[in-house]
Amino acid sequence: MHLVVSGLTKCFAGVTAVDRASLAVAEGEFVTLLGPSGCGKTTLLRLVAGLVEADAGRVMVAGHDLSGVPAEARGFGFVFQAYALFPTKTVAENIAFPLMLRGAATSLRRQRVDELAQLVSIDDLLDRYPHELSGGQQQRAALARALAMEPPLLLLDEPLSALDARIRQRLRRELRELLGRIGVTALYVTHDQEEALELSDRIVLMDEGRIVQTGTPEEVYLRPATRYAAEFMGRAAILVVEVGSDGSLIPAVGPTVGGVAHDLAPGSRGALCLRPEFVELRPPEGAELEGVVRDARFLGAQTRVWVEGPWVTIVEADVNPRDWRCLGLVPGDRVGLDLRREGLVVLPETAP
Ligand code: ATP
Numbered sequence: 001m002h003l004v005v006s007g008l009t010k011c012f013a014g015v016t017a018v019d020r021a022s023l024a025v026a027e028g029e030f031v032t033l034l035g036p037s038g039c040g041k042t043t044l045l046r047l048v049a050g051l052v053e054a055d056a057g058r059v060m061v062a063g064h065d066l067s068g069v070p071a072e073a074r075g076f077g078f079v080f081q082a083y084a085l086f087p088t089k090t091v092a093e094n095i096a097f098p099l100m101l102r103g104a105a106t107s108l109r110r111q112r113v114d115e116l117a118q119l120v121s122i123d124d125l126l127d128r129y130p131h132e133l134s135g136g137q138q139q140r141a142a143l144a145r146a147l148a149m150e151p152p153l154l155l156l157d158e159p160l161s162a163l164d165a166r167i168r169q170r171l172r173r174e175l176r177e178l179l180g181r182i183g184v185t186a187l188y189v190t191h192d193q194e195e196a197l198e199l200s201d202r203i204v205l206m207d208e209g210r211i212v213q214t215g216t217p218e219e220v221y222l223r224p225a226t227r228y229a230a231e232f233m234g235r236a237a238i239l240v241v242e243v244g245s246d247g248s249l250i251p252a253v254g255p256t257v258g259g260v261a262h263d264l265a266p267g268s269r270g271a272l273c274l275r276p277e278f279v280e281l282r283p284p285e286g287a288e289l290e291g292v293v294r295d296a297r298f299l300g301a302q303t304r305v306w307v308e309g310p311w312v313t314i315v316e317a318d319v320n321p322r323d324w325r326c327l328g329l330v331p332g333d334r335v336g337l338d339l340r341r342e343g344l345v346v347l348p349e350t351a352p
Pocket of ligand 1 (some may be wrong): 032
């Protein structure tokens with residue numbers, strides 16, 4: 001493993017911002033720290049950067065223990081939310097700055113600046129000053145500067161969050177493609193699940209300073225380890241079920257849902273997590289669950305239907321808008337719900 005973080009802990013005046021965090025990142029891998037505001041993502045990134053001193057634990061890169069090594073000596077690349085370009089330097093001078101610090105010859109600097117500017121598509125903006133650039137262009141320049149030294153590790157903290165939605169999406173795709181092409185190892189912070197799913201080789205999900213799950217986007221979304229993971233990674237309604245002797249699930253109300261409680265002992269209670277895309281609407285007769293349509297909203301690619309039943313939470317179902325029109329349902333109609341097997345997740349009821 002290229003980056004190994006073990007047992008990193010940091011407390012600020014009574015708040016444990018990062019609590020015994022351990023993770024390993026392979027060379028060339030893109031790993032995202034994901035979680036809600038205040039869960040400790042930025043502090044963990046800053047601990048890795050050497051910008052914050054750990055109370056316990058250590059950071060190793062390429063087999064070297066970085067304890068006591070100051071941030072500037074670690075040689076990592078940084079891209080933060082605030083673009084932090086030098087305002088009195090041109091784009092070219094900004095990108096060249098780390099090379100100059102390292103004493104690179106003028107001709108080499110010029111060549112490298114041209115290469116990097118082309119890489120991030122700002123080669124026509126090299127003579128401009130930061131205030132003459134759009135937010136997206138500034139972030140490209142910041143990325144080029146961070147890549148100038150071919151850093152062993154690139155650290156990015158919500159670099160796209162200040163941009164408008166369209167540019168954010170475009171830059172997201174470009175960033176993924178670019179970093180994959182040059183093979184840099186990256187640790188990325190975001191609170192945006194969609195961004196994490198699209199960008200990451202692996203996602204590290206955090207809650208209150210702790211790492212609660214690490215896995216590929218598919219693993220974390222389709223096999224959440226806890227209710228928190230299920231609810232944070234996407235929409236999920238949680239239904240309490242009892243596990244029958246044959247592994248089937250018996251909701252507190254309604255008919256049995258066929259054998260899916262693979263990890264739970266018969267007789268135990270579980271929490272069934274239902275994602276909207278795995279719930280199908282059908283006539284109530286013979287359906288696995290039955291409820292009443294509370295509302296339906298057209299969201300473009302799908303129509304989301306909220307269904308109330310004798311269970312506690314409202315279950316959401318995503319249906320094709322055309323199917324929805326065919327169904328001709330209106331709020332108050334009785335409706336059946338079938339659960340698509342591949343999307344069912346059952347956790348122990350006690351899982352956090
Ligand atoms: P956000 O997405 O809002 O940036 P985050 O997940 O990155 O949040 P951190 O910035 O790492 O979270 O903060 C984690 C916790 O540590 C929070 O409770 C925060 O208030 C606290 N914290 C962070 N930095 C400091 C500091 N320098 N002094 C005191 N408390 C801090």
